[in-house]
Amino acid sequence: MIKEMDRFLGHPSGGLNDYISSYMKRVPFENIDVQNKVPISVELEDIFDKIITRGRGGFCYEMNTLFRRYLNAKGYYAYNVSATVKNSDGWTREGSHMSTLVRSDELYVADVGFGDLPVKAMPIRPAEEAVVIDDVNGRYRAVETDGGFEVQMDRGQGFETLYRGGLTPREIEAFQDNLEYNQHHPDSIFVRKLIITQPKSDGRVSMSESSLTITQDGKTEKYDVNGRNYRKFLKEYFDLDVEIKRFEK
Numbered sequence: 001m002i003k004e005m006d007r008f009l010g011h012p013s014g015g016l017n018d019y020i021s022s023y024m025k026r027v028p029f030e031n032i033d034v035q036n037k038v039p040i041s042v043e044l045e046d047i048f049d050k051i052i053t054r055g056r057g058g059f060c061y062e063m064n065t066l067f068r069r070y071l072n073a074k075g076y077y078a079y080n081v082s083a084t085v086k087n088s089d090g091w092t093r094e095g096s097h098m099s100t101l102v103r104s105d106e107l108y109v110a111d112v113g114f115g116d117l118p119v120k121a122m123p124i125r126p127a128e129e130a131v132v133i134d135d136v137n138g139r140y141r142a143v144e145t146d147g148g149f150e151v152q153m154d155r156g157q158g159f160e161t162l163y164r165g166g167l168t169p170r171e172i173e174a175f176q177d178n179l180e181y182n183q184h185h186p187d188s189i190f191v192r193k194l195i196i197t198q199p200k201s202d203g204r205v206s207m208s209e210s211s212l213t214i215t216q217d218g219k220t221e222k223y224d225v226n227g228r229n230y231r232k233f234l235k236e237y238f239d240l241d242v243e244i245k246r247f248e249k
Helices: 002-008 016-026 044-053 060-073 172-184 230-238
Strands: 077-087 097-103 107-109 122-125 133-135 138-145 148-154 159-166 196-200 203-207 211-216 219-224
Touching: 002 044, 002 060, 016 060, 016 196, 044 060, 060 077, 060 097, 060 172, 077 172, 097 159, 138 159, 196 230, 203 230, 211 230
Parallel strands: 122 138
Antiparallel strands: 077 097, 077 159, 097 107, 107 122, 133 138, 138 148, 148 159, 196 203, 203 211, 211 219
């Protein structure tokens, strides 16, 4: 597995930040299988086949499972934890996000499966000692809390919490109920909306069921997405070659 992933990721030179950046810039966050009603397998062999062999992306349970195992193979003490996402409506389903932590000289967030995080590890520290990660897409930090941590982002109006997480290692079995919810329940955002996003060296590209948004050097362009152009956008911006059923109706 390790040699194939190294080759797929362009042979990262080494170091946690390089592994994170190489992975996120090569593998898009996407929920196309959920949209197409294709069952999600979280068996490592199946995730490897989907992402590395077939060149797809995935969402948190797939992305962070694979990346954690990759880091383990590279000698890192990496493990998955459960987290709860906060959006404009408040806190979402408890513990439904899978994140990745790495314990090295200190404890870091190394989450490649959230869809809107920096391409660097974030050290978890008390707020007054927090390290701000300046990314092309925003400013981020990971703040230690009582028994856990919060990942926060500053879009120009102060830091706001993206999600809160625990520190207890969790295997994929602990996420089965949330995996079922997020791929089948009509209230799940992954069932309701198409979400594809990927950081680039100069910004980010995201695609929904209605639009393609390109943020480059601080400037944003938006294009309508439809059944005639979506395959072109998928290939050009995400290197994906896959049918999305909602556009084929």
